[in-house]
Amino acid sequence: MYVATSSSSETPLALVELPDSPLKPNDVRVRVRAIGVNPVDWKMREGGPLRMAYRFVGPSGPLVVGVDFAGEVIEAGASADLPVGTRVVGGTDFSRKQLGSYADEVVAGADQCARLPDSISFDQAACLPVAGVTAWISLTDIARIDRKPNARVLVLGASGGVGLATIQLSKTLGAAVVGVCSGKNVALVERLGATAVDYTKGDPLEAARALGPFDLVLHAVGTDLYPLGTCRSLLSKDGVVSLAVVRPSDALAIGFLPSVKTVLGKPTRKTLEPIVAAVASGAFECLIEAKLPLAEAEQAHVLSRKGKVVGKLLLVP
Ligand SMILES: NC(=O)c1ccc[n+]([C@@H]2O[C@H](COP(=O)([O-])OP(=O)(O)OC[C@H]3O[C@@H](n4cnc5c(N)ncnc54)[C@H](OP(=O)(O)O)[C@@H]3O)[C@@H](O)[C@H]2O)c1
Structure with missing residues (x-):
């Protein structure tokens, strides 16, 4: 898998290769099709309490930021209820030792993902989690x-x-x-x-x-x-x-x-499902300000830091 990582807020995000994360029984591996950018992604790089929490309870190795993802399940753990091929939206959680979502593949618990109907695109879905x-x-x-x-x-x-x-x-x-x-x-x-x-x-x-x-x-x-x-x-x-x-x-x-x-906007299936339902029914419009390749994640953070984004910024692996 490849991920966007940086060692500090001064070092730009860069793509690196990492070995695949192992799967726990309830986990799914998802081929990421779209990533939603949130201010927490760049705040996480800047030190402070969030970064400290990541150091204490997060995964070891390079900091891989990002939470929101949408994509397809490509591998399912023995007790995960989302079979290979399922379209999902979800959020990673560093307190469960998971790497962030700025990657071509993510591993997350099945309980952190909601099924996506075909009527909702991956781009729309990636606007939703956090x-x-x-x-x-x-x-x-x-x-x-x-x-x-x-x-x-x-x-x-x-x-x-x-x-x-x-x-x-x-x-x-x-x-x-x-x-x-x-x-x-x-x-x-x-x-x-x-x-x-x-x-x-x-x-x-x-x-x-x-x-x-x-x-x-x-x-x-x-x-x-x-x-x-x-x-x-x-x-x-x-x-x-x-x-x-x-x-x-x-x-x-x-x-x-x-x-x-x-409030802590931690995505779970229970909290994502009503939002997915609102999009499916036409009651929720997903507004996308810009869509950039994952390799330009640093540029997305420059834009997000300005605090003027309307709707969501997306990254595409
Ligand atoms: N606790 C959590 O779990 C959690 C979850 C999500 C977000 N957050 C935090 O909540 C904040 C907002 O997140 P977000 O994703 O909505 O950020 P965002 O999408 O980057 O928000 C940008 C928007 O903020 C508006 N804005 C800037 N200054 C404003 C002001 N003085 N009054 C009213 N609107 C203003 C801008 O509109 P104008 O151009 O009209 O000013 C712009 O559209 C961030 O600090 C984020 O870290 C926390």
Whole structure:
């Protein structure tokens, strides 16, 4: 197999050959057809808590970044329930000693993959795992929007991967959505069914206040820009702020305030299946900003770091 790896954020990602990873009984080996790029992929290269966690519990050898993949099963472990030839979407998990998804082949547990109907392309599917699952967990496990009639959701960072997933999955759960984005993305956010608030025109949180209160504020930007206290003041009585981006100054609030939660968008079959179903039914549109060869992964990280990607960046092995 070949993978994209680098020893530090200063060393560009480069393709190298590695021996095939061994398969556990519940694992599948997947021929990767498309890879979704997430900010965590370049954050992982930069040191900090994520890289430290990888050093402690991740696989040994070179750092292979990436989580999202879509492709076909080419080998199945003895107890894996996805036979060879199955089209799947999934996410790798370094805490299970798995290498990342920037590769022509990945090994992941069958429970980390969902079956893909023929109507969904590998490119569409690769948009879904981390961003979609982050939105889905926030909406369901964290805010229980699936059990609240007439719920209202506010998403900060509405035009990014997490934001667009949040808008569309909120609609499938019957919730009304408000999305904060820049002026150039207002038309897109509204086309997908949210009320857009343009953050370049005045204070977006005050503009959102008039459209609340909210059962969920999904914060995909950072509390340095949109303060946690103001976000909490926009909540309904049982509402919750779900932090996809955590700053060190959020620690006390996370520890002590029941209305503040962190979300970890770890793809599993259970969390991927409802998102795949939403795409299959036409309720979820996968927006792809650009598609690059895996050999140009470094360029994809340059683009992602700028924080202006609309929808998803994809890599193709
Ligand atoms: N905890 C987790 O498990 C988890 C999972 C996924 C993502 N995340 C984190 O969540 C963040 C968002 O992820 P993503 O995949 O959505 O990133 P992304 O796709 O790179 O997001 C880019 C978008 O952010 C928007 N944006 C930039 N500044 C903004 C601002 N001040 N207000 C509103 N929107 C702004 C940009 O739109 P404009 O051009 O309109 O500004 C752009 O469309 C990242 O930091 C990522 O690491 C965490």
